[in-house]
Amino acid sequence: MDITGNTVFIPGATSGIGLALALALRERGNTVVVGGRRTELLDRIAAEHPGVHTVRVDTTDAGSVEAAAADVLGRFPGLNVLITMAGVMRVEDWHRPESFLASAENTITTNVLGPIRLIAAFVEHFQTLPDATIMTVSSGLAFAPLKITPSYNASKAAIHMLSETLRLQLADTSVRVVELEPPAVRTDLLPGHAENEHAMPLDEYVAEVMGLIETQPDAREIQVESVKFLRYGEARGDYDQVVAAINAEDPHGK
Known part of the structure; x- marks a missing residue:
């Protein structure tokens, strides 16, 4: 993916x-369209x-995704990154259903x-x-689980494998599939997480991501340095230690 x-x-x-x-990409000369459910935030x-x-756009509503895609493509027919x-x-x-x-x-x-x-709405x-580029967003927790967020971990593992498979299927097209793999980042994804001292400051994370996009335009996975602890635990042979560490140190990890 080009940076601009x-x-x-x-x-x-x-x-x-x-x-x-979005703001970092806008600053680098890209046209950026932001989507969300709450109109007051968009305004x-x-x-x-x-x-x-x-x-x-409400991605839990198939009709909303279709309407948003038609709106975006109508206004921006040159859209080339999702x-x-x-x-x-x-x-x-999970003790009690x-x-x-x-x-x-x-x-x-x-x-x-x-x-x-979303991918279905734009892939053709x-x-x-x-x-063109489809950038999916998984997580370091796709590779090592935080015990308090089972469904989140599973969903991000699914996104990782979906990304891997789409890359294979779309290899005969002009569409690149890139997977962004955040570590714990100081946001409001969970209550109190923005103050989590174990998480990476948001501005530092985005700056490192932008640098990776610029210097590694053909990368399949965008991995800041701190997420590699989670990403490669199994390959290094210290998976059990990684899981123990994130569950002992970071009760609100991403």
Whole structure:
């Protein structure tokens, strides 16, 4: 993925990593469209950041995704980058189904079905372009689990394997598939997580990501240095130690 000159749609970018990445991409000369469910947040972003475009989209609603895709492509027919940022993370206790089932279903719908719907809405258009990128968003927790967030871990592992497989299927097209793998980052993904001393500061994370995109335009996975502890535990042979460490030190990890 080139660092500049793109038209980028980022659903789920009204806060946190998504918004910070949207602003960083805008600063580098990209046309950026931010998507989200809450119109008041979209209106605020448009007012505070002139030049950032917005569209309402709820990725848990197939009709909303279709309508948003038609809107975005109607206004920006040169759209060539999709970043499937939308996602939720919830603490769950699986000892009692009544305490976790609704949360688990919502997490899978948002974190797995949402990206699938978004990719389905744009993949044909992308194949008509000389160069296009689908950037999925998994997590370091796709590779080592945080015990308090079972459905989140599972959803991000699904996104990792989906990314791997789509890359194989789309290898005969002009569409690149890139997987962004965040570590714990100081955002409001979980209550109190923005103050988590074990998490990476948001501005540092986005700066490192932008640097990786610029210096490694053909990368299949965007991995800041700190996520490699989680990503490669099994390959290094210290997976059990990695799992023990993140569950002992970071009760609200990403």
